[in-house]
Amino acid sequence: MHFASKDIPAASAYKLLTSTVVPRPIAFVTTISADGIVNAAPFSFFNAMGSEPPVVALGFEPKADGSDKDTPNNIFDTGEFVVNIVDENLASQMNICAGPYPASESEIEAAELATVQSLEVAPPRISLSPVSFECKLFQNVPLGGGGHIVIGEILHFHVRDDIIESLDPLRINVRKLDAIARLTGADYARTTDTFQIKRPT
Template sequence: MSMSEDFRHFDFAELTPRERYKWLIGTVIPRPIALVTTLSSAGKPNAGPFSFFNVLTHDPAIVGIGIENKADGALKDTARNIRDTGEFIVHICDTALVEKMEICAIKFDDDIDELEAAGLATRPGLSVRAPRILKAPTALECKRMFTLEVSPARQIVLGEVVGIHVRQNLVNDNLHVDQIGMDAVGRLGGHSYSRTFDQFEHVTLTPEQWHTA
């Protein structure tokens, strides 16, 4: 660690993985939460939340999800199912979904269906076979583009969004989403969450406007 003016600097090469994790989740905030559903090759459903997630580009429409392997190095069900089937659905969580989303985060044995345990009703996607959670305000149907094996313990899945479901009362004819009505939650450090009710607008100036301001 070094001191510079009013800042403390930490060299990541000198930190443990756990220490790097704490700095990242405490400073890159809020992070959107992807509640990901998949089907195994045998047709068994699975659900799990991931906050190392975001949309990366719109043309093509790509989302990225960081997935850590299990402690013994085995793939988590989400990663294995995406590898085997090439399909998944990302659900954006609102406040009403948080408690059930946290149930899906429990490290259940393989014989437990997280969606059933959480009491979440689903129906198959339209472009993918993975189950869509009906309680979620928005669901993005995705097909895997490729997976980056960034380390023996971690991978990043890039998926193309091939369809989106938006709750009827949240979108108008101009395709504008009611962002207050979405009530999307974000992940902070530790066990904390944030809500998106406190919003403000600030329009980017053109070069001409900046020069005349």
């Protein structure tokens, strides 16, 4: 079976993407609104896209009414955000923050999340997150259907000490990181079930 993008509704394209591009890493994004409200929301249209400069990309779908969600609005207003990586310990609080909160209400408070002041940007990072990236807006790519691809330049990396195996060379223990990933619907995946394939030399 095959599907021409021009012949299917956006909802079907979304379902095809979220059901087949799996597992997807989760960006638990913290921002601050122009009114000073701290927002936290998870997004799984997310990945690293380059290292010089280090950049990440976030895909934002519009709301049902076609308007932008609070997170991209805050990024466009302030030019700053923090990407917090989600481990299994953080999963339930992350899920609380995925709810439909009004812009005037902080998901941080609703999920009872502790935060830590960032070093180079105003939005705080989530203290339970094993890794956080302080980012500034690098580029916004508007999409025809009302969404956005936001590219953020990482200004500062925060990595919990116990997941760093060595500094020279720098190595991260991905099992201790214990990141979770998005599948589809209510399904998530763990990153602890792994296997190795050596690259050809």
